[in-house]
Structures are given as structure tokens and as C-alpha cells.
Amino acid sequence: xxxxxxxxxxxxxxxxxxxxxxxxxxxxxxxxxxxxxxxxxxxxxxxxxxxxxxxxxxxxxxxxxxxxxxxxxxxxxxxxxxxxxxxxxxxxxxxxxxxxxxxxxxxxxxxxxxxxxxxxxxxxxxxxxxxxxxxxxxxxxxxxxxxxxxxxxxxxxxxxxxxxxxxxxxxxxxxxxxxxxxxxxxxxxxx
Amino acid sequence: xxxxxxxxxxxxxxxxxxxxxxxxxxxxxxxxxxxxxxxxxxxxxxxxxxxxxxxxxxxxxxxxxxxxxxxxxxxxxxxxxxxxxxxxxxxxxxxxxxxxxxxxxxxxxxxxxxxxxxxxxxxxxxxxxxxxxxxxxxxxxxxxxxxxxxxxxxxxxxxxxxxxxxxxxxxxxxxxxxxxxxxxxxxxxxx
Numbered sequence: 001x002x003x004x005x006x007x008x009x010x011x012x013x014x015x016x017x018x019x020x021x022x023x024x025x026x027x028x029x030x031x032x033x034x035x036x037x038x039x040x041x042x043x044x045x046x047x048x049x050x051x052x053x054x055x056x057x058x059x060x061x062x063x064x065x066x067x068x069x070x071x072x073x074x075x076x077x078x079x080x081x082x083x084x085x086x087x088x089x090x091x092x093x094x095x096x097x098x099x100x101x102x103x104x105x106x107x108x109x110x111x112x113x114x115x116x117x118x119x120x121x122x123x124x125x126x127x128x129x130x131x132x133x134x135x136x137x138x139x140x141x142x143x144x145x146x147x148x149x150x151x152x153x154x155x156x157x158x159x160x161x162x163x164x165x166x167x168x169x170x171x172x173x174x175x176x177x178x179x180x181x182x183x184x185x186x187x188x189x190x191x
Numbered sequence: 192x193x194x195x196x197x198x199x200x201x202x203x204x205x206x207x208x209x210x211x212x213x214x215x216x217x218x219x220x221x222x223x224x225x226x227x228x229x230x231x232x233x234x235x236x237x238x239x240x241x242x243x244x245x246x247x248x249x250x251x252x253x254x255x256x257x258x259x260x261x262x263x264x265x266x267x268x269x270x271x272x273x274x275x276x277x278x279x280x281x282x283x284x285x286x287x288x289x290x291x292x293x294x295x296x297x298x299x300x301x302x303x304x305x306x307x308x309x310x311x312x313x314x315x316x317x318x319x320x321x322x323x324x325x326x327x328x329x330x331x332x333x334x335x336x337x338x339x340x341x342x343x344x345x346x347x348x349x350x351x352x353x354x355x356x357x358x359x360x361x362x363x364x365x366x367x368x369x370x371x372x373x374x375x376x377x378x379x380x381x382x
Contacts, residue, residue, distance in 0.1 A: 042306045044266050049238035050256065065241065065259040075235050079270060081279075084311035086272040115233045120275035 024093050024128045024135075027176040028078065034175040035082075041180060043080030043087055049073055075112045076123075082180055083187065086121035088113065089179075097131035099156035102147060110147050113140040122186060126169065126179055129159060136166040137182040139191055215284050215319045215326075218367040219269065225366040226273075232371060234271030234278055240264055266303045267314075273371055274378065277312035279304065280370075288322035290347035293338060301338050304331040313377060317360065317370055320350060327357040328373040330382055 025045070035041040054067035076090035090109055094100045105125075113123040123140035138157070142165045146157045167182040185191070216236070226232040245258035267281035281300055285291045296316075304314040314331035329348070333356045337348045358373040376382070 036306070039306075039309070042303070042310050042312070047238045047240035047262075047264075050241045050243075050259070052241075063261055065261070066257060068241070068256040068259055070254055070256070071238075073238075081277040081307060081310045081312045084277070086275070086277045088272075112233070115227070115230075116272060118230070119233050119272045121233070121272045 024091050024126070027171075028091055028126065028179075031175040031177045031179065032078075032080075035180065041080060041082035041087070043078060043082065045078050046073070046075070072106060072108075074108055076109055082122075082183060085187065086116070086119075087183065088116045088121050088123045089126060091126045091128070093128040093130060095130055096156075097129070097159065099154075099158045100127055100129075100162075101156045102150050103155065105143075105147075110143065114144065117141065117144075122183060124183075124186075126177065127162065127166070129162070132159070133171075134162075135169040135171060135177055136162045137169055137179050138162065138166040139186060141191075142166065215282050215317070218362075219282055219317065219370075222366040222368045222370065223269070223271075226371065232271060232273035232278070234269060234273065236269050237264070237266070263297060263299075265299055267300055273313075273374060276378065277307070277310075278374065279307045279312050279314045280317060282317045282319070284319040284321060286321055287347075288320070288350065290345075290349045291318055291320075291353075292347045293341050294346065296334075296338075301334065305335065308332065308335075313374060315374075315377075317368065318353065318357070320353070323350070324362075325353075326360040326362060326368055327353045328360055328370050329353065329357040330377060332382075333357065 029045060032041075032043045032045070035043060049071040050065075050068045051071045052065050052068045054065070055063050056066050058064055076088055078090065079086070079088045081087065090105070090113075092100065092104050094104065116123040117140050125138045125140070125143060127136045127138055128134075129136070142161070143157075146154075146161070167185065169177050169179050169182060171177060220236060223232075223234045223236070226234060240262040241256075241259045242262050243256050243259045245256070246254050247257050249255055267279055269281065270277070270279045272278065281296070281304075283291065283295050285295065307314040308331050316329045316331070316334060318327045318329055319325075320327070333352070334348075337345075337352070358376065360368050360370050360373060362368060
């Protein structure tokens with residue numbers, strides 16, 4: 001089959017790019033549903049922020065948005081409460097086998113995690129290395145160290161650093177990604 | 192001027208209905224900005240959830256949403272961290288001088304606040320009685336009492352109950368609505 005470049009193809013390509021991380025997101029959503037049902041934690045994904053430009057009203061009570069654009073989120077995607085503590089994190093996927101590029105993270109997400117850390121909350125990233133099929137919880141203080149040196153040292157966090165300074169989250173059936181097990185470790189060891 | 196009922200008018204009416212509470216929302220946003228700048232608390236409004244149906248790509252890197260609909264939020268609108276505690280609330284406005292109809296509140300928002308309360312978080316509503324130009328912080332436990340009796344007793348919370356069981360938030364210049372002053376009271380008195 002010959003693939004002629006056409007509009008549809010471009011659209012498809014872009015869509016698949018937009019959906020990058022969809023599976024990780026789904027796995028985290030299912031994990032959070034499990035936590036909610038089992039009364040373990042109340043953690044939700046925030047809706048994707050959208051800038052609405054135009055709305056029409058084809059029928060009463062059902063506004064139809066006809067023009068809108070995705071906005072850059074000003075915070076991380078997930079937050080909630082666990083064991084009385086405020087939890088805050090974002091999920092990132094990388095196709096690289098050797099490192100996670102820091103360009104994957106928005107500067108204001110790092111600033112947000114810094115504020116959360118200063119306020120006594122527990123902040124982190126959940127990172128999926130697709131090539132290794134491994135998931136890690138990266139505490140925000142490790143992220144800050146790499147972030148603060150990204151102009152002088154390197155613009156990515158090496159996979160090796162994940163093996164050393166992050167915590168692997170084992171994938172299982174239910175919950176899919178039991179990241180609160182790692183948060184327990186962080187709480188117990190005051191990390 | 193005679194107002195002929197036409198499409199534009201219906202649209203306008205719906206828009207003004209959708210924007211009901213816009214000023215309260217703005218005042219709370221400004222208050223949260225103040226808290227953030229002064230390192231008092233990290234509290235954000237969640238984006239309005241939107242169900243995206245169709246997206247076009249008129250230019251690279253800028254997806255244009257061409258069909259989408261507002262979804263009912265599954266949680267409250269605001270959450271964050273204050274003094275190490277998880278904070279969760281919603282904002283409601285009412286035009287009634289005598290009571291706030293419980294139909295203003297989505298059942299899953301009440302369920303969400305119940306889960307937050309059980310998890311040790313601090314949940315409440317900020318309610319604006321426009322006719323009185325008064326703002327109240329209504330602790331979630333008071334909301335639950337009225338909610339749980341709404342089939343047998345009454346379908347609204349009377350203004351009188353706000354005067355007795357809620358806490359008035361005084362409007363000021365900066366911060367506009369210093370609701371964390373009331374949260375301090377709740378924390379100190381273990382309410």
C-alpha cells in the first residue's frame with residue numbers, strides 16, 4: 001500500500017502525537033479509580049485546559065463549542081489527598097532509552113512543584129520509559145537538581161539516574177501502577 | 192425598544208446564564224493569586240471539563256477544536272494546599288434572598304466533598320448571596336446535613352442557616368475574599 005501524503009494523513013499524525021502518553025494516562029486513571037473505590041486516596045486528573053473562542057447554541061441547554069484551542073497547563077495534571085497529605089504529580093512518557101529530555105516538562109510545572117514542596121506537599125513525576133517498559137516515580141527534589149543545572153550540565157535526566165535516584169513502580173493488574181506504595185516510602189523516610 | 196425573540200437573543204441569554212458566577216469566580220481567582228504570590232497557599236481552579244469531538248489542524252502545532260461540549264464536573268472546582276492541609280471547595284452564587292437551592296450543587300460534588308472529609312481534607316462551599324451582597328464559607332458538614340434531609344425536609348439551605356452555621360467572608364481589596372482566615376478558624380477549632 002502506498003501512502004500518499006494528504007490532509008487526512010497529516011491530521012492522523014498530529015492526533016497520534018497528541019495522544020502520546022494516552023496509555024500511561026489511562027493506567028494512572030484506572031489506578032486512581034481503584035484508590036477511590038477502596039477508600040485509599042482521592043486523586044483526580046485535572047481536565048485539559050481549553051481556551052474557548054466561539055460557542056453556538058443549536059439547542060437549548062447544550063452549548064456547542066465551535067472554536068477552541070488547547071492551552072498550556074499552569075500546574076501539573078494530577079492532585080489529591082492521601083493519608084491526610086496533599087499529593088501532586090505529572091505523568092511523562094519518553095521514547096528515548098537513555099534519558100528523559102527536560103523539554104518534556106513545562107517550566108511552570110517545575111515552579112508549581114517547587115511551591116508544593118515548600119508548602120509541605122508531596123510532589124513527583126511518574127515517568128514511563130517505553131523502550132524499557134519501566135515506570136518510575138521521580139521525587140520532585142531529584143527533578144529540581146537536574147532542572148537547576150540544565151543550562152550548565154545536561155538537558156535531560158539520564159536513565160541511569162532513574163535507576164539510582166527514582167523508584168520503580170511495578171505494573172500489575174489492579175491497581176495498574178501502585179505509585180502510593182512508593183509515596184508510603186517517601187513519607188516513612190521523610191524524603 | 193422591542194425585543195424580538197431571535198437566535199441571537201437566545202444565545203445571549205444562554206451565555207449570561209453560563210457566566211453566572213463569573214464575578215465570584217474572578218474574585219476567588221484574584222484571592223488565590225494573592226495567596227500564591229505571598230506564599231500563603233497553593234490553590235488553583237481546575238479547568239472546565241470539555242468533551243472534544245472534533246479537531247482540525249489548520250497549521251502545524253496548533254490544533255483547532257471545532258466541536259466540543261461542556262461536561263459536568265466530577266469534582267469541585269478548586270483545590271490545593273494550605274498549612275500542609277488539603278483544601279477543596281466549590282463556589283456558588285444565588286439570586287435568592289432567602290435560601291440557596293440545593294439544585295445548585297451536583298450530587299457528585301457532594302459525594303466528592305464527603306470523600307475529602309473522610310480522607311481528612313478540609314472541604315467547603317463559598318456562597319455568594321447576591322441580593323444581600325454577602326459571602327459565606329459553608330463547612331461541608333453543614334452542607335451534608337441539609338443534603339441528607341433534602342427529600343424529607345427542604346430542598347434548599349435557608350439564608351438564616353448561613354447566618355447561624357456558616358462564616359461570613361468579608362469582601363476587601365486585596366485579598367478580595369480572604370477565606371483562609373475562616374479556614375484558620377476551622378483548623379483551630381477542629382471543625
